[in-house]
Amino acid sequence: MKILVTGGAGFIGSNVVDRLILEGYNVVVVDNLSSGKRENVDSKAKFYEADIRDSRISEIFETEKPEIVIHNAAQISVRDSVKDPIYDAEVNIIGSLNILELCKRAGVKKVIFASSGGTVYGEQKIFPASEDHPLSPISPYGVAKLAVEKYLYYYYFNYGLKYVSLRYANVYGPRQDPHGEAGVVAIFCSRLVEGKNPVINGDGKQTRDYVYVSDVVEANINAIECDFVGELNIGTGKETDVVELFYMLKEISGKNDVEEVHGPPMEGEQRRSCLDYEKAKLVLGWEPIVKLEEGLKLTYHWFKEIFKGGKYNK
Numbered sequence: 358m359k360i361l362v363t364g365g366a367g368f369i370g371s372n373v374v375d376r377l378i379l380e381g382y383n384v385v386v387v388d389n390l391s392s393g394k395r396e397n398v399d400s401k402a403k404f405y406e407a408d409i410r411d412s413r414i415s416e417i418f419e420t421e422k423p424e425i426v427i428h429n430a431a432q433i434s435v436r437d438s439v440k441d442p443i444y445d446a447e448v449n450i451i452g453s454l455n456i457l458e459l460c461k462r463a464g465v466k467k468v469i470f471a472s473s474g475g476t477v478y479g480e481q482k483i484f485p486a487s488e489d490h491p492l493s494p495i496s497p498y499g500v501a502k503l504a505v506e507k508y509l510y511y512y513y514f515n516y517g518l519k520y521v522s523l524r525y526a527n528v529y530g531p532r533q534d535p536h537g538e539a540g541v542v543a544i545f546c547s548r549l550v551e552g553k554n555p556v557i558n559g560d561g562k563q564t565r566d567y568v569y570v571s572d573v574v575e576a577n578i579n580a581i582e583c584d585f586v587g588e589l590n591i592g593t594g595k596e597t598d599v600v601e602l603f604y605m606l607k608e609i610s611g612k613n614d615v616e617e618v619h620g621p622p623m624e625g626e627q628r629r630s631c632l633d634y635e636k637a638k639l640v641l642g643w644e645p646i647v648k649l650e651e652g653l654k655l656t657y658h659w660f661k662e663i664f665k666g667g668k669y670n671k
């Protein structure tokens with residue numbers, strides 16, 4: 358079976374691609390390398406450097422005729438979406454719409470979409486949030502993810518294009534970019550291995566639900582064959598605040614001289630986020646396997662290896 362992965366050179370996408378190759382799928386990657394890296398892409402996957410907004414993508418669909426599309430390509434920074442909501446919408450809404458139109462025309466059977474459980478619900482009223490929680494995103498990024506879910510339903514209802522929208526919690530693990538604003542685990546790990554002190558935004562009591570990338574990959578694999586159509590939370594149901602995360606990583610790194618340093622709070626940052634994954638358990642047979650402590654160790658050691666000899670530079 359042929360699977361096209363947009364954003365397949367990025368953090369989550371490339372981890373998904375590695376597993377698809379292992380499972381014997383025929384994999385095509387489309388990525389404009391704006392944040393992804395060519396070296397992340399398994400050499401057994403066919404790679405196209407292309408932008409999802411570009412009309413030339415239609416040639417790739419015509420040539421490759423994928424049966425499944427895993428759509429990961431996106432502008433991923435919540436803060437950048439606030440600074441420039443138009444750019445965010447161009448990539449995350451119009452780019453996605455371009456992909457969905459091509460899926461319809463090429464007769465793609467299913468789309469698996471990387472949505473965001475951390476943003477589509479907005480400030481949660483219930484913890485953890487199930488998929489029935491009110492949808493009130495408080496960032497353009499969250500609004501765009503929700504808009505794409507509505508388009509997915511539209512294409513399913515009118516054209517029978519099946520979809521699974523995986524609403525990820527905060528994903529962390531090897532290959533996450535430590536240079537951006539997103540991904541506190543990657544940022545803290547990279548600072549620790551560089552011998553710098555991590556800086557906690559505000560009081561550090563903001564919570565997130567941290568899910569390890571191999572668990573997210575597993576959800577994608579299960580979504581390929583499932584009959585379910587709709588939205589599924591992919592998280593752990595556990596909240597961890599940034600101060601707790603800092604002390605866990607401090608211990609893992611063994612850097613006893615590192616101190617709890619606080620910077621200014623991030624304006625408009627969501628306070629708490631935590632996802633109920635019961636539905637994914639029911640329809641995908643999916644559960645998070647990797648405990649936070651274990652995932653943080655794996656991630657920290659990956660960063661340590663990669664930073665040796667200054668290999669990981671932007």
Ligand SMILES: NC(=O)c1ccc[n+]([C@@H]2O[C@H](COP(=O)([O-])OP(=O)(O)OC[C@H]3O[C@@H](n4cnc5c(N)ncnc54)[C@H](O)[C@@H]3O)[C@@H](O)[C@H]2O)c1
Binds near residue numbers: 392433528534
């Ligand atoms: N990391 C998380 O915690 C998280 C949480 C929820 C949802 N997501 C979603 O998961 C997906 C993957 O995120 P990630 O964390 O791996 O980030 P990432 O930046 O590593 O991956 C995104 C990839 O998309 C590519 N890309 C960006 N714009 C593109 C364009 N216009 N055309 C083609 N390619 C383009 C980038 O080069 C990159 O390889 C995104 O859709 C993101 O919104 C991530």
